[in-house]
Amino acid sequence: MPRPRTSETADRIRAAAMALIAEKGVAQASLREIAERVGITKPALYYHFASREELLRGLVQPLVDDMEELLAAAEAAHEEDPQRLLADYFDVTYRHRAITSMVMTDPSVLAHLNLAAAVDGWRRRLTALMYGPEPTLAQRVRATVAIGGLGDCTILDLDAAPTEVRRATLEAAYATLGF
Amino acid sequence: MPRPRTSETADRIRAAAMALIAEKGVAQASLREIAERVGITKPALYYHFASREELLRGLVQPLVDDMEELLAAAEAAHEEDPQRLLADYFDVTYRHRAITSMVMTDPSVLAHLNLAAAVDGWRRRLTALMYGPEPTLAQRVRATVAIGGLGDCTILDLDAAPTEVRRATLEAAYATLGF
DNA sequence: GTCTATAGGCTGATAGAC
DNA sequence: GTCTATCAGCCTATAGAC
Known part of the structure; x- marks a missing residue:
């Protein structure tokens, strides 16, 4: 066909x-x-x-592709700067915020497309880049709060200029990390 | 009947x-x-x-009741201590973590039961208690990251003692708030 | 590229016997 | 309290005409 x-x-x-x-x-x-x-x-x-599944998969693929590319590049460059990593992560989720919002509003898409493990892997890889391969409990918790909360902010309706939301979100997430 | x-x-x-x-x-x-x-x-x-809907509503009701009770009590007492508020919020979500996990894994329950606005209201009321009735953009973002990230941690599988997870989560969320 | 017609299966829900 | 039998309505997907 x-x-x-x-x-x-x-x-x-x-x-x-x-x-x-x-x-x-x-x-x-x-x-x-x-x-x-x-x-x-x-x-x-x-x-x-x-099929219906092929249609759904095509919807989220742009976000998946960009995120995988970002993480692969960061790992290849041994990028360790948390501010840079958070900013890049924010930018990808924000660029695809229609998809991000869809996924956060109804994560069952991920389960249905067997993507839940992939998203969980993104968080772990980001944490490893910032804190090293074997983060402590406190570090894993801080990374989870920062990354999860950052995602919440990309879909929050704040009636403010995107650049201001971006700056405020990155400041909040960076404060969470405790560097 | x-x-x-x-x-x-x-x-x-x-x-x-x-x-x-x-x-x-x-x-x-x-x-x-x-x-x-x-x-x-x-x-x-x-x-x-x-009906099916009555069954579903009964599932989430214990969390809804406890959270409404917590917020009503905090507002009546003019509770302003962010650490106390975060701890109480964590404890309610953790006590009902089976429900919390269910809701965070598939928020469409909320939409289906017309509870999305209620949950959004919880976040706004908590923010108002901590920062006052008219928080700045930066404050709203910090509150969103702290509260959203805290929720992520209650359902995270960290193979660690609950008391340690609680302490680490509350420290991370408090750091986010920037007091 | 889009249509009509239809197959086959699943759903929530009800009637009425025991 | 639980059953069998059944309903109308929705779904994904396909066959075949134009």
Whole structure:
């Protein structure tokens, strides 16, 4: 079933799926309703995506790819500066904040796509870069609070300029780390 | 439809539902599978619960009740000590960590039970107690990181003594607040 | 690329016997 | 309190016409 690399309809389907999932969660976002919003019928979706799961996987892939690339680069460069690491992590989650928000609002996407372990791995790898390969309990807790809380802030509605939110969030997360 | 105040079967149903939701998320926890685990048939559930929604609501109610009670008491006493407030908040979430974990793993329960606004209100009320009624952007961000990150820690598997996890978590959250 | 029609399975929920 | 039998409604997915 050869399909074009990029399809305008496929993009509209993805956009409709994202919006619907943000509103009602993954499980409630049915192909019927997605098709309805795009203005086509349900079977037409199957011309653009082999299955519902393939559609969902395509939604989160940009975030997954960028995060893996960031961590691989940081590990290769032995990047140890916590402020730099937090900033890079924030920027990736913020760039894909529509996806971040979707995932944080309904993490069952991760379970359904077998991505929960990957996300857990991101946290552990980030912690290892900042505190070394065998962090203490206190260090693991501090990293968890900083990274988890940072994620909460990227999706928080603060009616403030993004640059200010970014600065305030990075300051708060850095204070948590206790360096 | 008068039913006994406490029913051993109802408790077993709730336990099975909690376990199943923890494993597969709310949407995937069907009445059929819950009944199967309890060892009864699906219609038998309806003797104990009027609907699936009533069953779900009963699962999270203990956490909701305790948290509302904690906040009402803190507000009545004009409690302002951040360390005390964080500790009380941690203790409630930890006491109900099975529920906390369930909610954080799959927040769509909250949306389905119209509880998302309530949880958001908890964070705002806690922030107001610590920083006053009109916190700055930096203060709101710090409170969000501290409270959100604290929640992450109550469900983190750290293979350490609970008292140590508690101490480390409260230290990290307090450091975030920047007092 | 999109359609109509349909298969087959799962869901929450109810009726009524025991 | 629990059962069997059953309902309508929703789902993902496919077949085949245009």
